[in-house]
Structure formats: structure tokens, C-alpha cells
Amino acid sequence: MFDLPVGLPSELVPLSWLIGVWEGSGVLEYKIGTESVSRTFGHRISFSHDGLPHLNYSSYTWLEPLDTDAAAAEADTAVPASETATGSASETDSAKTRAAASALQGKTVSSGTDVATPASPLLPEMLPPEMLSDEMLSDEKLPLVTETGYWRLSRNQGDGDPGPGMLPGLGERPFTSAAAVETLRNRDGGFDIEVTLVHPGGVAELYLGQVKGPRIDLATDAVLRTAGSKPYAAATRLYGLVDNHLLWAWDIAALGQDLRTHASGRLARVS
Numbered sequence: 001m002f003d004l005p006v007g008l009p010s011e012l013v014p015l016s017w018l019i020g021v022w023e024g025s026g027v028l029e030y031k032i033g034t035e036s037v038s039r040t041f042g043h044r045i046s047f048s049h050d051g052l053p054h055l056n057y058s059s060y061t062w063l064e065p066l067d068t069d070a071a072a073a074e075a076d077t078a079v080p081a082s083e084t085a086t087g088s089a090s091e092t093d094s095a096k097t098r099a100a101a102s103a104l105q106g107k108t109v110s111s112g113t114d115v116a117t118p119a120s121p122l123l124p125e126m127l128p129p130e131m132l133s134d135e136m137l138s139d140e141k142l143p144l145v146t147e148t149g150y151w152r153l154s155r156n157q158g159d160g161d162p163g164p165g166m167l168p169g170l171g172e173r174p175f176t177s178a179a180a181v182e183t184l185r186n187r188d189g190g191f192d193i194e195v196t197l198v199h200p201g202g203v204a205e206l207y208l209g210q211v212k213g214p215r216i217d218l219a220t221d222a223v224l225r226t227a228g229s230k231p232y233a234a235a236t237r238l239y240g241l242v243d244n245h246l247l248w249a250w251d252i253a254a255l256g257q258d259l260r261t262h263a264s265g266r267l268a269r270v271s
Contacts, residue, residue: 010181011053011153014191014211018047018055018151018239022246026061026265032255039063041144043265045246047151053175054152057197061144149197153184154208186210193218202229207237214241231255235262244269 008016021044028039041061048056153175160169175181186192190212197205203225209218216239223232233253240247249264 007051008049009051009053009176010178011175011184012049012055013178013181014153015047015055015151015193017214017241018246019049020269021046021271022267023270024245024265024267026248026263028263030252030254030257030262031260032257042141043267045267053173054150057147057149057151057195059145059147061146063142063144065140065142145199145201147197147199149195151193151195153181154192154194155184188212202226203232205235207235209237215239234259 008019012019023042023044026041026043028037028041030037041063044060046056046058050056155175157163158169158174160171160173162169175184184191188210190210193209193211193216195205195207195209195218197207199205203223205220205224206222207218208221209216216237218237218239220234220236223234225232231254235250235252236259237251238249246267246269247265248267250262251259252262253259254262
């Protein structure tokens with residue numbers, strides 16, 4: 001059972017099920033033109049609060065070490081996934097992740113390992129050793145990407161809220177009781193939320209959406225990019241608490257492509 005943290009601001013109660021450190025794995029699949037990039041990765045997310053009415057968010061992902069000998073053997077004997085009755089542990093985990101994320105999105109997929117694979121996957125696991133970089137051949141985890149940001153209920157900032165800048169609020173802070181927070185419910189019975197995320201590659205995202213029970217739906221309202229960042233136009237994200245696991249799915253429009261499937265994961269709370 002999850003207990004509400006001591007000192008949790010009333011505004012964070014609708015988002016409280018996110019609080020903690022979550023770790024697990026995910027599947028990256030993104031089609032670029034006629035080719036697709038496909039990888040599995042490890043993922044660690046932290047949601048915390050510091051007494052203010054927002055959640056602090058950080059995300060770290062990494063690629064696991066490659067087993068090039070196993071990959072070469074698999075390449076020699078590879079058969080379509082649809083022709084295999086069973087798969088390796090990693091294949092099964094990937095299939096479960098895809099199935100979980102798709103189920104969260106309301107799609108129907110197989111719960112086994114019969115999962116559609118990209119037509120032209122760029123799989124580093126399947127490349128010959130001479131085409132792999134030293135980092136890819138390392139037996140260490142390879143850092144992938146990080147994100148940091150803030151999650152909060154969407155509402156107008158009042159005199160009692162601090163800011164802009166470091167200006168202190170005037171008077172009492174608003175929405176400090178459960179009854180006051182209830183007045184923020186939307187017509188759908190959930191709460192509108194705002195999520196601001198920053199990527200170290202020169203991209204910042206503002207998401208708008210809602211939290212309704214143990215489910216969050218988000219879509220970008222604005223994307224800010226530096227001149228040197230890679231093309232990235234829009235995104236949607238979906239989070240849900242299913243069987244005490246945090247499931248998520250992330251679609252993006254990037255590199256000149258329209259909005260499409262990008263990544264998904266399944267995480268367990270570790271603290």
C-alpha cells in the first residue's frame with residue numbers, strides 16, 4: 001500500500017501515486033522513412049516534492065551491454081517472430097512491455113512473443129563487430145538520455161503564489177485544503193495538469209493534459225528548440241498505474257516524421 005508522504009501539499013494528492021523512484025526497462029521503436037530504429041533500454045524515473053505544489057521529475061535511461069557473440073549467432077539462425085512459439089527472456093520482456101503499453105493505450109495486441117517487428121530494423125545487436133563503436137562493445141551500461149522537469153495541476157497563479165522570479169507570495173497560499181483542490185476538477189472528473197520538461201540537447205517541452213485516477217494523458221502545447229538541436233516538433237505521453245507498475249508510452253514527431261510510436265516502458269517502484 002502506498003502512503004501519502006508527510007507534508008504533501010494538497011494540490012499534489014491527485015498526482016501522489018507517481019511519487020517515488022521507479023526502475024525497469026523499455027522498448028524504443030521509431031520509424032524514420034523506410035527504416036526503423038529498435039532497441040531495448042533500462043530506465044529510472046524519480047518523482048519527488050519539496051513542500052511546494054509541484055512534483056520534481058527526473059528521468060535517466062541507458063542501453064544495456066551488447067552480447068555480440070550471441071547477436072552473431074542469432075543473426076545466423078534468425079526467424080520471424082511470428083514463426084516462433086517461444087522467445088528469449090529479453091524478447092519476452094520486450095513483448096510484455098509492448099503489450100502493456102499498447103493495452104494502456106486501448107490497443108489490442110498479443111500477450112506472447114508474436115509481436116510485429118520493424119521492416120528494416122537498425123539493430124546494433126545485429127551488426128557485425130567491425131561496425132560497432134567502442135562504446136557499443138563496452139561491457140558497461142551506455143548512458144542514453146536524461147530529462148528533468150516539473151509536474152503540477154493547471155490553475156491560475158495568484159497573489160499567494162511566489163514569483164515571478166524569486167518574489168515571495170503575498171498572503172496565504174491558495175488551494176491548501178482538499179475542498180479547495182476539489183474545485184479544480186474538470187468536466188471529465190479529472191484534473192487539468194501542466195508538465196514542463198527540459199532535455200540537455202536543446203529542447204524544452206510544455207505539455208498540457210489531465211490526470212484522472214491512476215492515468216495521465218499529455219500532449220505538447222509548445223516545443224522550444226535551440227538552433228543546434230535536432231528537429232523535434234510535437235509529442236504525446238501516456239502514464240498509468242497497472243498492477244503496481246508504472247506503464248508509459250511516448251509518441252513523437254521528429255526528424256521530419258509525423259507523430260508516431262517512439263518508446264514505451266514498464267517500471268516498478270524501488271523506493
